[in-house]
Amino acid sequence: MSLDLKYTYTEKKDTRSGFGDGFLEAGRRNPNVVGLCADLIGSLKMGDFQKEFPDRFFQTGIAEANMIGLAAGMALGGKIPFAGTFANFATGRVYDQIRQSVAYSDKNVKICASHAGLTLGEDGATHQILEDLGMMKMLPHMTVINPCDYNQTKAATLAIAEHEGPVYLRFGRPSWPIFTPANQKFEIGKAWKMIDGKDLTLFATGHLVWEAVVAEAMLREEGIHAEVINIHTIKPLDTEAILESVQKTGCAVSAEEHQLHGGLGDSIAQTLIRHYPAPLEYVGVNDSFGESGTPTQLLEKYGLNAENIVKAAKRALARK
Amino acid sequence: MKKLSLPELQKICSQLRRDVLRMVHAVQSGHPGAPLGCAEFFVALYFDQLHHNPDFQMNGKGEDLFFLSNGHLSAGWYSVLARSGYFPVAELKTFRKLNSRLQGHPATHEHLPGIRIASGSLGQGLSVALGAAQAKKIDQDKSLVYVLMGDGELQEGQVWEAAMYAAHYGMDHVIATVDYNGQQIDGPTEKVMDLKNLKAKWEAFGWEVIETKEGNDLASVIAGLEKAKSLTGKGKPILNLLYTEMGYGVDFMVGTHKWHGSPPNDEQLALALGQLEETLGDY
Ligand SMILES: Cc1ncc(C[n+]2csc(CCOP(=O)(O)OP(=O)(O)O)c2C)c(N)n1
Numbered sequence: 337m338s339l340d341l342k343y344t345y346t347e348k349k350d351t352r353s354g355f356g357d358g359f360l361e362a363g364r365r366n367p368n369v370v371g372l373c374a375d376l377i378g379s380l381k382m383g384d385f386q387k388e389f390p391d392r393f394f395q396t397g398i399a400e401a402n403m404i405g406l407a408a409g410m411a412l413g414g415k416i417p418f419a420g421t422f423a424n425f426a427t428g429r430v431y432d433q434i435r436q437s438v439a440y441s442d443k444n445v446k447i448c449a450s451h452a453g454l455t456l457g458e459d460g461a462t463h464q465i466l467e468d469l470g471m472m473k474m475l476p477h478m479t480v481i482n483p484c485d486y487n488q489t490k491a492a493t494l495a496i497a498e499h500e501g502p503v504y505l506r507f508g509r510p511s512w513p514i515f516t517p518a519n520q521k522f523e524i525g526k527a528w529k530m531i532d533g534k535d536l537t538l539f540a541t542g543h544l545v546w547e548a549v550v551a552e553a554m555l556r557e558e559g560i561h562a563e564v565i566n567i568h569t570i571k572p573l574d575t576e577a578i579l580e581s582v583q584k585t586g587c588a589v590s591a592e593e594h595q596l597h598g599g600l601g602d603s604i605a606q607t608l609i610r611h612y613p614a615p616l617e618y619v620g621v622n623d624s625f626g627e628s629g630t631p632t633q634l635l636e637k638y639g640l641n642a643e644n645i646v647k648a649a650k651r652a653l654a655r656k
Numbered sequence: 657m658k659k660l661s662l663p664e665l666q667k668i669c670s671q672l673r674r675d676v677l678r679m680v681h682a683v684q685s686g687h688p689g690a691p692l693g694c695a696e697f698f699v700a701l702y703f704d705q706l707h708h709n710p711d712f713q714m715n716g717k718g719e720d721l722f723f724l725s726n727g728h729l730s731a732g733w734y735s736v737l738a739r740s741g742y743f744p745v746a747e748l749k750t751f752r753k754l755n756s757r758l759q760g761h762p763a764t765h766e767h768l769p770g771i772r773i774a775s776g777s778l779g780q781g782l783s784v785a786l787g788a789a790q791a792k793k794i795d796q797d798k799s800l801v802y803v804l805m806g807d808g809e810l811q812e813g814q815v816w817e818a819a820m821y822a823a824h825y826g827m828d829h830v831i832a833t834v835d836y837n838g839q840q841i842d843g844p845t846e847k848v849m850d851l852k853n854l855k856a857k858w859e860a861f862g863w864e865v866i867e868t869k870e871g872n873d874l875a876s877v878i879a880g881l882e883k884a885k886s887l888t889g890k891g892k893p894i895l896n897l898l899y900t901e902m903g904y905g906v907d908f909m910v911g912t913h914k915w916h917g918s919p920p921n922d923e924q925l926a927l928a929l930g931q932l933e934e935t936l937g938d939y
Pocket residue numbers: 689690726728776777778779805806807808809810835837839840841902916
């Protein structure tokens with residue numbers, strides 16, 4: 337039996353390709369855009385930019401700390417550096433460099449982090465960072481963005497090139513439904529209400545926005561009308577949109593490919609607790625590392641798919 | 657700008673040392689040792705070598721840039737910046753105090769003219785300097801980029817990542833100086849973590865290395881920086897091994913790590929200032 341989905345797709349693609357294509361386009365639009373990568377040009381899809389703008393692209397070798405410092409230096413010289421590597425090496429490995437040379441020094445550096453979360457798959461827990469959003473959102477001055485599909489990632493990449501200030505842009509490896517429109521306008525810090533509802537709100541980010549869209553259809557079959565809000569910007573968080581929705585629906589679920597500690601759910605909880613206490617259930621990884629497997633298997637095992645969003649929704653509704 | 661004579665520059669060194677001691681004494685915190693040892697370097701750089709503009713522009717287009725990677729030398733850097741016109745000398749008295757632009761370690765956050773990046777967490781400055789140098793290269797800006805690092809700081813792995821990068825990309829408009837005082841917090845570098853043959857290390861990384869053996873002799877420091885400048889534009893980044901003495905200029909402070917991060921008390925300050933002529937007026 338097929339679900340009556342409010343958003344559908346005809347094609348799947350990885351969000352990192354959205355980044356790569358957006359990066360190339362940003363480079364065409366603005367000669368100050370430059371790129372750096374620590375021996376992962378193919379994985380990050382930065383090769384087209386490198387080919388077209390060889391003089392504005394710098395292979396740093398496997399030296400992420402140096403890459404962050406280089407990017408900060410290029411930024412102070414007026415460039416708009418996009419520094420790319422896997423999300424694990426773009427955050428945990430270089431936290432102090434980002435903290436001092438980028439965030440505290442207020443440098444216009446774009447940290448571009450691919451292969452985030454469990455959906456990296458078979459490489460396993462060494463590479464599956466699930467703490468990056470938390471680390472990055474704690475840094476003063478840092479904008480944190482986690483788009484949901486190819487189109488949104490491309491739009492986000494173009495938007496951050498025009499935004500002045502440090503940005504963490506998180507994307508992933510797996511082939512994923514493209515369900516948002518091409519050439520969409522990406523507004524940093526503005527949540528996107530994708531589906532109207534009245535019974536509860538599903539707040540989702542990254543790959544799990546698609547799972548929330550599926551969960552909405554599943555809930556609707558049972559007569560439950562969920563609102564779906566795409567939180568592509570974790571920071572600054574659109575607290576207005578969050579409160580407006582929960583004031584209407586009375587309860588919520590957060591869904592993310594990240595640890596519960598320090599993720600989107602925590603940011604939403606902080607907003608609700610201060611302004612409008614309401615039941616909130618979390619979908620995310622509960623204080624554990626990941627492991628090897630296919631993306632779908634891992635999302636299922638760790639409870640990060642539509643079925644689990646539906647279960648969380650029912651828990652939230654029961655607490656209303 | 658008219659070149660200052662050696663005696664004139666020497667006077668600035670003496671004043672810089674007084675500034676440093678008075679600054680760390682006033683707040684009973686900070687790092688006097690290394691900036692005392694680098695006084696000649698700071699003065700030679702800012703008053704003789706750099707083509708710079710005290711009407712500060714963050715992007716530094718068309719001028720030479722300096723980055724202080726060993727940010728704990730802040731007192732010395734602030735003094736030379738103030739004395740060369742970046743901000744009022746009187747502001748030195750706010751060093752390390754609440755609401756000051758002169759943070760314990762250098763920061764851009766409070767918009768202090770002359771500072772382009774925060775430092776304090778060691779090991780990052782060479783990377784930043786190379787990034788700024790790369791931006792200059794893209795813009796075909798021929799001016800030079802200088803950076804100062806501590807010798808203990810070279811124990812950080814990031815320095816060697818940067819060293820590799822600089823040689824690979826032929827960053828021959830970069831002059832890195834190492835404050836080779838042989839000291840760090842817990843003792844002599846030899847004991848803490850021996851750096852062994854630094855010259856050979858940097859050469860093996862593809863750098864052109866010069867040695868300034870008399871790092872507390874102003875004429876030698878200037879000659880070293882002149883030599884370094886003459887070697888730019890030849891395909892290799894340049895490393896200046898600057899042999900200094902920590903605590904130089906004050907007889908009971910010189911040559912020991914004890915004054916790395918300890919301020920003098922009232923009595924010690926008076927003794928120290930007695931050995932350093934007030935030449936430009938204390939702040
Ligand atoms: C990453 C990092 N680790 C540790 C410190 C603490 N620290 C400050 S200065 C210093 C010693 C530095 O030695 P050196 O570079 O030789 O400087 P000098 O002792 O000559 O002032 C240390 C360990 C730091 N600032 N940053």
